[in-house]
Amino acid sequence: MGRRGGAGGSKWRRPHRPLNPGLIDGGVVGGSRQRRADGEYHVRAISGAAAVKSYVCPGCGLSIAPGTAHLVAWRADSLFGDEHAASERRHWHRRCWQIP
Numbered sequence: 001m002g003r004r005g006g007a008g009g010s011k012w013r014r015p016h017r018p019l020n021p022g023l024i025d026g027g028v029v030g031g032s033r034q035r036r037a038d039g040e041y042h043v044r045a046i047s048g049a050a051a052v053k054s055y056v057c058p059g060c061g062l063s064i065a066p067g068t069a070h071l072v073a074w075r076a077d078s079l080f081g082d083e084h085a086a087s088e089r090r091h092w093h094r095r096c097w098q099i100p
Contacts, residue, residue, distance in 0.1 A: 033076050037100065040076040045069070046091070059096025071097050 031044030048069040055064040064070050071092045078085035 034073075041073045042076050042086075043071055043073045043097070046072055055091035057093045057096050058090050059092055059099065062093075064091055064093060070094060073097065 031042055034041050034043050046069065048067050051064070051068055051070060052066050054066055055070070056062070057064055057070075071094055072089050073092060074089035075085040076082075
């Protein structure tokens with residue numbers, strides 16, 4: 001069976017990459033804090049020019065192609081802290097995030 005996830009393999013097998021301090025600054029740089037039914041989230045817009053990788057949207061399960069503007073969201077109320085929450089951030093289509 002072939003490898004999944006491209007040249008880097010599974011993200012769970014790669015070495016830990018420290019969190020970019022610009023993501024968490026008491027709030028979110030260039031983003032907002034939003035409440036959803038399951039808790040609070042930091043949400044940041046990613047421009048098409050900054051979107052250089054492909055992601056799978058957890059809302060619809062479809063691919064977000066490189067060059068596509070989208071949102072990235074992570075828990076703002078994680079019991080394990082902001083660093084852990086940001087390491088589990090997910091990339092969403094804008095419309096998928098808006099659907100409750």
